[in-house]
Structure formats: C-alpha cells, structure tokens
Amino acid sequence: MENQTLHHDPCSICKETYCVSKISLFSHLDREDMTKVLKKIDRRKYKKGEFLFRPGETAERLWIVNEGSVKVFRYTIDGKEQILYLLTEGDFLGDLNLFKENRYEYYSSALENTRLCTLTRKNFQQLLLEVPTINEKILAYAYDRISSLEKQIQTVTSKDVSFRLANFLLHFSRHFGIKKGEEIEITFPISREDIANYLGLTRETVSRQLSQFQGMNLIIMEGNKKVRILDIEELRHLAADA
Amino acid sequence: MENQTLHHDPCSICKETYCVSKISLFSHLDREDMTKVLKKIDRRKYKKGEFLFRPGETAERLWIVNEGSVKVFRYTIDGKEQILYLLTEGDFLGDLNLFKENRYEYYSSALENTRLCTLTRKNFQQLLLEVPTINEKILAYAYDRISSLEKQIQTVTSKDVSFRLANFLLHFSRHFGIKKGEEIEITFPISREDIANYLGLTRETVSRQLSQFQGMNLIIMEGNKKVRILDIEELRHLAADA
DNA sequence: CGAACATTTGACGGGCTTCAAAAGTCGTGG
DNA sequence: CCACGACTTTTGAAGCCCGTCAAATGTTCG
Numbered sequence: 001m002e003n004q005t006l007h008h009d010p011c012s013i014c015k016e017t018y019c020v021s022k023i024s025l026f027s028h029l030d031r032e033d034m035t036k037v038l039k040k041i042d043r044r045k046y047k048k049g050e051f052l053f054r055p056g057e058t059a060e061r062l063w064i065v066n067e068g069s070v071k072v073f074r075y076t077i078d079g080k081e082q083i084l085y086l087l088t089e090g091d092f093l094g095d096l097n098l099f100k101e102n103r104y105e106y107y108s109s110a111l112e113n114t115r116l117c118t119l120t121r122k123n124f125q126q127l128l129l130e131v132p133t134i135n136e137k138i139l140a141y142a143y144d145r146i147s148s149l150e151k152q153i154q155t156v157t158s159k160d161v162s163f164r165l166a167n168f169l170l171h172f173s174r175h176f177g178i179k180k181g182e183e184i185e186i187t188f189p190i191s192r193e194d195i196a197n198y199l200g201l202t203r204e205t206v207s208r209q210l211s212q213f214q215g216m217n218l219i220i221m222e223g224n225k226k227v228r229i230l231d232i233e234e235l236r237h238l239a240a241d242a
Numbered sequence: 243m244e245n246q247t248l249h250h251d252p253c254s255i256c257k258e259t260y261c262v263s264k265i266s267l268f269s270h271l272d273r274e275d276m277t278k279v280l281k282k283i284d285r286r287k288y289k290k291g292e293f294l295f296r297p298g299e300t301a302e303r304l305w306i307v308n309e310g311s312v313k314v315f316r317y318t319i320d321g322k323e324q325i326l327y328l329l330t331e332g333d334f335l336g337d338l339n340l341f342k343e344n345r346y347e348y349y350s351s352a353l354e355n356t357r358l359c360t361l362t363r364k365n366f367q368q369l370l371l372e373v374p375t376i377n378e379k380i381l382a383y384a385y386d387r388i389s390s391l392e393k394q395i396q397t398v399t400s401k402d403v404s405f406r407l408a409n410f411l412l413h414f415s416r417h418f419g420i421k422k423g424e425e426i427e428i429t430f431p432i433s434r435e436d437i438a439n440y441l442g443l444t445r446e447t448v449s450r451q452l453s454q455f456q457g458m459n460l461i462i463m464e465g466n467k468k469v470r471i472l473d474i475e476e477l478r479h480l481a482a483d484a
Numbered sequence: 485c486g487a488a489c490a491t492t493t494g495a496c497g498g499g500c501t502t503c504a505a506a507a508g509t510c511g512t513g514g
Numbered sequence: 515c516c517a518c519g520a521c522t523t524t525t526g527a528a529g530c531c532c533g534t535c536a537a538a539t540g541t542t543c544g
Contacts, residue, residue, distance in 0.1 A: 074396060076396065076399065076400055077400065077402070077405060077482040078400075078401070078402070082395070082396055082399055084392055084395065096381075096384070096385045096388065099381055099382070099385065100382070100385070105389075135377075138381070139338075139341055139380070139381060139384070140341065140342070142338070142381065142384035142385070142388065143338045143341065143342065143384070145388055146338065146384065146387055146388060146391065147347075149388065149391040149392065149395065150326055150391065152395060153324070153326065153391065153394060153395055153398060154316060154318065154324055156395060156398055156399050156442075157318070157324055157398050157442030158318055158319070158320075158442075159320075159500090159501080159531090159532095160319070160320070161531085161532080163319060191490070191491090192490075192491065192492095193490080193491095200398075200399030201532080201533090202532075202533060202534080203490085203491075203492095204491090204492080204493085204532090204533075204534085205531095205532060205533075206491095207491060207492055207493085208492080208493080208532095210492095211492075211493085223540090223541070223542095224490065224491065224540085224541065224542090240319040401499090401500095401532090401533080403499085403500080433522070433523090434522075434523060434524095435522085435523095443500080443501090444500075444501060444502080445522085445523075445524095446500085446501075446502085446523090446524080446525085447499090447500060447501075449523060449524055449525085450500095450524080450525080452524095453524075453525085465508095465509070465510090466508085466509060466510085466522065466523065
C-alpha cells in the first residue's frame with residue numbers, strides 16, 4: 001500500500017486549501033499568501049433551503065461556495081421570486097458589499113446541501129492590506145459581473161421563450177455540463193420553478209418549452225434534474241450565440 | 243456694466259473645469275488634482291445620431307457627458323434595439339473597459355447634439371497613478387452600476403407595463419425633472435421608440451400606456467418630448483417605489 | 485410503499501405585438 | 515413666418531403567445 005505518508009495525507013492539505021484555490025479572487029496567490037487567507041476563513045454548512053441571509057441584515061461576510069449551490073433573489077411586486085444569481089462551486093458573493101457599510105437587499109438560500117467558506121468584513125479588509133493584488137481581481141470581477149448582468153437583461157427582455165431557455169441551457173452547460181461522446185449531460189441543482197424565476201417565466205412555460213426542445217431532438221430529459229444535450233449547434237443557433 | 247473683469251471671466255474658468263467637477267469620479271478632488279485631470283482632457287462634439295463607437299472598436303477612452311445625452315445599446319436577435327444605458331450630463335462611460343485590453347460590445351450614439359470630454363487610456367492610467375483616490379471611486383461606481391442593472395432586471399422581468407413605465411418616468415424625473423409648483427416637468431431627449439427599447443416593449447404599447455396615465459390624471463403630455471407629472475405619489479405607488 | 489411534492493399537459497382568457505391607417509409634430513426652405 | 519414634407523406618435527383591429535387555473539402524471543424521500 002501507499003500508506004506510508006498517511007499521517008501527512010496530501011488530500012487533507014488539498015481539501016484545506018480547496019475553497020481558496022478555486023476562486024478567481026485568490027487562485028493567483030502563491031503558497032504563502034494562500035496560507036494567510038486560509039487562516040482567516042470560517043467554514044459553514046447549509047442545508048437545502050436554509051437562508052444565508054435576508055434583506056435588511058448587515059453585510060458582514062464574503063461568501064465562497066465550496067460545494068453545492070446557492071441562489072440570490074428578490075420578490076417582484078406580484079410576489080414572484082426573481083432570481084438574480086445562481087452560484088456554484090468556486091463562485092463567491094458579497095465582496096462588493098464589504099467596501100461600504102451596508103445591508104443586503106436580497107435573499108440568499110442554499111439550493112442543495114452546501115458548504116461555504118466565509119471571511120468576515122474585518123478579516124477581508126485586513127487581507128486587502130496584506131495582499132494588495134486582490135484589489136485588482138475584485139475590479140476584474142466587478143467588470144465580469146456587469147457584463148453578465150447586461151447579458152441577462154438581453155435575455156430576459158427577449159419575447160422569445162426558446163431564445164431565453166436556449167441561453168439558459170448553454171449557460172448551465174458551461175458550468176455543469178459533462179461531455180459524454182457527442183452529448184453533454186447537465187445535472188441541475190435547481191427546479192423548473194427556479195429556472196422560470198431566473199428567466200422571468202412560469203414553470204409551465206419552461207416545462208412546455210423543454211418538451212418542445214425534446215420533440216425537436218435537441219435535448220433528452222432524464223428525471224427532473226438531468227438533461228442531455230443532443231444538438232448543441234442548433235441550441236446555439238436558437239440562442240444567437242455565435 | 244459689470245464688465246471690468248471680463249478678461250478674467252469666472253465663467254470661462256467654470257466652464258473649463260465643468261465636465262471634470264460634475265462627475266462623481268473627480269468631484270472630490272482638490273484644485274490641484276483637478277488641474278491634473280483637466281490638462282489631459284480632450285473635448286469632442288457629436289451631432290444627434292452620430293456614433294461614439296461601435297462593437298468591435300477597441301475601447302480606448304473614458305467618455306464624460308458634458309452637455310446633451312447618449313445611449314448605449316445592442317440589437318436583439320429580432321433586430322430590435324435593446325438600450326442598456328441612457329447617459330446624461332455628468333454620467334460617464336468606458337472606465338471599466340480601460341482596465342483590460344478590450345473591444346466594445348455595443349453601440350453608443352448621441353441622442354441630441356452633445357459635448358463630451360474624453361480621456362485616453364494612457365492618460366487615464368497615468369492619472370490613476372498620480373491621483374490614487376480615483377481607484378476607490380471607480381469601485382464605488384462599479385457597485386452602483388451593478389445595483390442599477392439588478393434593478394433594471396427587476397423592472398423588465400415584470401409583466402406589468404404600468405409598473406415598468408412608472409419606474410421609467412420616476413427614474414427620469416430624478417435626472418431631468420424640473421419642479422414647477424406641484425408639478426414636475428420632464429423634457430426627454432429620447433423618442434417613444436427609445437423608451438420602448440429601453441423597457442423591452444414596442445412603441446405602440448408605450449404610447450398606449452402613456453395615454454392611459456394621462457387619462458388617470460397622473461401626467462400631461464405636451465408635444466412629444468415633454469411630460470408634466472401631476473401625481474407623483476400615485477406614480478410611486480404604481481412603481482412600488484417605497 | 486405511500487404521501488408530499490414537482491412536473492407535465494390541456495383549455496381558456498387577456499394583454500402585448502403586429503399590421504395598418506390616421507393624426508400630430510418637427511424642421512427646413514422659401 | 516408660414517407651408518410643406520418627412521417623420522413620429524396615436525389609435526384601431528386582429529391574432530398569437532404566455533399566464534392562469536385545473537387535473538393528471540411523475541418523482542422523491544422518509
């Protein structure tokens with residue numbers, strides 16, 4: 001057996017650094033700086049449906065998704081959920097809130113059982129002083145987030161449901177897709193209703209459009225959480241994704 | 243006459259610093275730093291309809307609207323304009339593009355005859371070194387822009403046209419509104435079609451909803467570019483604006 | 485295995501889009 | 515300053531698509 005070094009299991013080290021090394025904010029750091037970050041981190045577990053925070057609570061933490069997924073949402077005037085962000089492994093949340101004293105304006109809850117790494121405001125600010133390169137990363141991230149919101153606006157203002165849903169499927173296939181031969185298999189952490197709330201539609205409409213995609217041989221649905229993409233070219237075409 | 247100091251007209255100084263002092267990026271600067279900025283600025287005029295830039299052009303400038311207004315937009319798959327930003331006096335554009343080497347992904351054109359102040363990439367980067375406080379302002383600005391995009395998503399995903407348009411009118415009354423007694427008078431730089439493209443609707447729908455607002459005695463329309471708001475309370479109510 | 489929950493499917497109604505035409509507005513040149 | 519033409523806006527009518535409500539089917543998890 002290769003157990004000689006079990007007391008020094010590389011995997012335990014690996015796991016320790018895990019949430020830190022996989023987010024873009026920190027992934028460029030060397031071993032030494034990485035350790036500085038690690039020491040400041042709290043680990044938390046949330047069960048499916050539990051809230052990370054609610055509107056009005058003071059924003060005090062940087063949240064990093066280590067395992068699982070999380071949604072960020074508000075309610076529209078007609079009482080429907082509007083999902084703004086879907087976060088998965090390596091995504092983070094709350095960084096910009098730490099540059100001002102302020103309160104959350106939306107809800108966040110776990111979509112499945114989820115592990116998070118968090119940094120308090122104090123620790124985060126201290127870190128910025130110790131490792132100034134993180135500042136640049138934050139600006140780059142803000143820029144990405146703006147681009148993605150701009151894209152989401154373009155998606156949700158479109159009247160065309162197939163366009164919206166095709167965009168959604170492509171977006172998710174990049175995050176969750178696993179290539180299996182010609183096909184791409186996606187396992188969603190979210191329900192039809194969540195998809196609908198993300199796209200500003202109803203669950204029935206999402207359901208109908210997915211069935212139609214299946215009828216067109218673009219996808220095959222397996223159970224409620226799995227989709228196999230058969231014809232990604234045609235899906236790209238529908239999504240006007242060049 | 244009060245012409246003794248005409249050779250030293252305070253207004254000419256005022257005008258020189260104008261575009262610089264009125265944008266949030268620079269408004270906190272002292273006289274000395276302000277002068278550093280001023281020296282680097284180019285002034286440009288654009289006629290109504292002229293393009294500031296188009297997709298694919300390299301992003302090389304920070305744009306500041308000194309007088310007039312500008313729209314930033316893309317086209318949807320069905321060939322309709324989707325307006326992302328409407329900028330007026332004191333707004334600026336292109337700052338985040340200067341942190342990366344990149345190209346514009348949208349169009350920008352003048353909505354009326356417009357004066358702009360611009361800074362080249364080189365001058366902007368030099369300025370950041372000379373006046374580091376500007377960095378913080380940029381992050382604060384990015385945060386605001388994210389908030390406003392999030393709000394726009396909430397607006398455009400709403401099915402309710404009166405909600406969307408009420409939000410739009412309130413948004414504009416803050417920028418363009420002039421209080422006249424009980425009323426607020428707004429002079430739009432944009433057409434009905436532009437409003438529609440901003441809200442993801444058609445010009446007919448916007449037209450009909452404005453007529454309905456007029457019928458409800460919330461507004462009075464005068465010509466095509468002027469609206470007087472009679473009952474801002476009810477408009478706020480419709481916009482779910484607390 | 486069964487109950488709670490999620491998804492699918494169908495039928496219907498309403499509101500926005502589309503197409504079309506009329507009315508209004510704006511700018512230009514005489 | 516007025517008149518004309520181009521353009522924008524308004525209004526009307528019809529059609530389609532999504533939302534809503536309801537019921538059936540499927541799925542998940544204790």
